[in-house]
Amino acid sequence: MKEISRWKNFGGDLVVFEHDAKTTQSVMTFAVFIPPQAKEKPVPVLWYLSGLTCTWANVMEKSGIQAYAAKHGVIVVAPDTSPRGENIPDNEQYDLGQGAGFYLSATEQPWAEHYQMDTYITGELQQLIINNFPVDDEKQGVLGHSMGGHGAITLFLKHAKLYKSCSAFSPILSPSDVPWGQKAFQAYLGSNKDTWQAYDATQLVKSHQSEQEILIDQGSEDQFLSTQLPKEDFLAAANEHDQAVMYRLQAGYDHSYYFVASFMEEHIAWHVRQLKES
């Protein structure tokens, strides 16, 4: 693990690292915000999963998350959204390949060798963080935006012992039914749609539930709301299968980080409350 950049930030430190990841067979970059409280004792950790085109930087530069993490004393980890590099398969479009890993394990060529983002985040990077930072590994939560909201909810439902809290901004809730998800799943997982279900929150919630309520915010003026982010099927499935969801449609907000920043304080407080109770 090699330190790339470090900034003093809200009394803590924002540090960017890169490391040779076995899971993705590539160099992976991630950022960690370490609040001042972590000098005294192990603290909870929140995993922030970003959306299409993003790196660790979007959330750290635009959302204000460090201020709330410093206030509540939680570490924030922001992984990249895919493996990257010249030898890593890519696509010229923004919603496939580098920057668009979809938090899954690809089985198809040319992606399968490197695009293993769910295993990377829940396995390899998880271990790296536990081994190198003062985290209370019994107090971990996951949140994300858009493609990262899909990642947060699907990883949360599948790893209920690992993550004790979950929230999402503008998540893709039914990826198998919308263009972003269909394009990615077809490329990474192939045409057998049965394999898509393991990465589709609307399907997963029928068999995997958590005792913890999931917080979801979407903006009423989100330009992707009706085409990429419909909520109805997920909310119906969650309701039918007793997964509690706090769904909020926030009037006037769009898909951008202006929206994410507006509700980040509430999301961090939500996680802190849930982790205390867990």
Ligand SMILES: N[C@@H](CCC(=O)N[C@@H](CS)C(=O)NCC(=O)O)C(=O)O
């Ligand atoms: N570039 C795409 C949209 C991609 C997009 O909106 N990405 C979101 C996540 S899905 C994002 O966070 N972008 C980076 C940013 O706003 O900082 C387009 O023009 O349609």
